[in-house]
Amino acid sequence: MSLGHTPQRIVAFTGTAAALHDFGADTRIVGVFGPAKLPNGKPDPQAGGLDVDKVTVIGNAYNQFNVEKYASLSPDLLITHMYEPGALWFVPDDRKDKIAQLAPSVALTASRTPLVKIIERYAELAGALGADLTAKxxxxxxxxxxxxxxxxxxxxxxxxxxxxxxxxxxxxxxxxxxxxxxxxxxxxxxxxxxxxxxxxxxxxxxxxxxxxxxxxxxxxxxxxxxxxxxxxxxxxxxxxxxxxxxxxxxxxxxxxxxxxxxxxxxxxxxxxxxxxxxxxxxxxx
Incomplete structure (x- = not known):
């Protein structure tokens, strides 16, 4: 996977960010959207090992994507899942055009493909973001x-x-x-x-x-x-x-x-x- 350049400020769906963290590609993630924190302040299970206190949460639930907060992060890439062709997971339809104007996006297929194939695609993306896929x-x-x-x-x-x-x-x-x-x-x-x-x-x-x-x-x-x-x-x-x-x-x-x-x-x-x-x-x- 080629991104043309290595993004420095990434905003991602929480589960996407957590997967990239597992591959060692989370150092440039500055914000997340989607379930990140529980009502008691603890990380949502979807966050995995990602430290959600070190990133900005721009929407903790469906349809809570805060465009102004997103813009304030000066993102150069948005990454999320894609369960349906052309639909960015947790990116609201009524705001998607504004969001698209702020930074390019990458959406990785999350259905209709066996799990192992999707994981391989995430590994490829992590490598393109600078992760060492040979790390122990x-x-x-x-x-x-x-x-x-x-x-x-x-x-x-x-x-x-x-x-x-x-x-x-x-x-x-x-x-x-x-x-x-x-x-x-x-x-x-x-x-x-x-x-x-x-x-x-x-x-x-x-x-x-x-x-x-x-x-x-x-x-x-x-x-x-x-x-x-x-x-x-x-x-x-x-x-x-x-x-x-x-x-x-x-x-x-x-x-x-x-x-x-x-x-x-x-x-x-x-x-x-x-x-x-x-x-x-x-x-x-």
């Missing part, structure tokens, strides 16, 4: 990722339980599509038996189910979206259809980072967590 922390992280991937493949073969990746909100339950989400595509390639929803919403990322129909898909293991804006098991406990799910009754629920950090260091713990969940699971459908 980078090569060690890659080796651990490869080991974890092999162990997940073995676990899925030894214990072929059925898994559903899902997310909960106040009114709806979402069954995620393993054919479009990067991490789920990778899990599938390693042999994990992921449920494929049969009535996907527009965009193809998930099927929306009413609370009464949350039990449409019966899985042995649930991977539940753990983002701060989503409902967790304690929040879902009062919903009858949730309580009746076999995996819930068996306590076979594992947190799922539905917006993974696209680095070896960021993705490996998620793979290891899934491996442990599969190893310890029983068929309960």
């Amino acid at each position: 922390r980078v090569t060690d992280a890659k080796a651990r990722f490869e080991k974890a991937s092999a162990e997940l493949r073995a676990a899925a073969k030894a214990n072929p339980v059925k898994v559903l990746d899902c997310s909960g909100s106040a009114d709806l339950f979402y069954a995620s599509n393993p054919g479009i989400n990067a991490d789920l595509m990778y899990d599938t390639s390693l042999g994990v038996d992921l449920i494929v929803p049969d009535h996907l919403d527009k965009g193809g990322y998930f099927e929306s189910l009413s609370g009464e129909n949350a039990d449409k898909y019966r899985a042995d293991v649930l991977l539940l979206d753990n983002r701060t804006a989503t409902l967790q098991p304690k929040d879902l406990a009062s919903k009858p259809s949730w309580a009746q799910l076999p995996a819930v009754k068996a306590g076979q629920i594992t947190p799922w980072s539905s917006e993974p950090r696209f680095s070896y260091a960021g993705a490996t713990p998620l793979i290891e967590q899934l491996t442990e969940a599969i190893r310890g699971a029983k068929k309960v459908r």
Whole structure:
């Protein structure tokens, strides 16, 4: 990847900045947008190892991108994810033209491509930004990722339980599509038996189910979206259809980072967590 010149003042989506940090390419990041700090002031999980106190947060949630604060940072590059062609993740449509006038942008594909391919693209970008991809922390992280991937493949073969990746909100339950989400595509390639929803919403990322129909898909293991804006098991406990799910009754629920950090260091713990969940699971459908 060629940037023409090495940017000195980068503003990035929080998860993007965290991935670049893992590759050692965060020294020029001056600002972030997207979930960066929790209400208690601690870093949001999406920030990973990035020190959010050393950068300017120009919007901590969706649609909070502060254009004036962005301009004050004198950015020479904006970097973010791209889940849909041409759409910059967490860059509001009603401000995108103003934002585009202030600095060029780079958007890296974050879906419809297996996780490992996206990580390789992030590594390429990090290298273009001056990161040493032969540094021990980078090569060690890659080796651990490869080991974890092999162990997940073995676990899925030894214990072929059925898994559903899902997310909960106040009114709806979402069954995620393993054919479009990067991490789920990778899990599938390693042999994990992921449920494929049969009535996907527009965009193809998930099927929306009413609370009464949350039990449409019966899985042995649930991977539940753990983002701060989503409902967790304690929040879902009062919903009858949730309580009746076999995996819930068996306590076979594992947190799922539905917006993974696209680095070896960021993705490996998620793979290891899934491996442990599969190893310890029983068929309960």
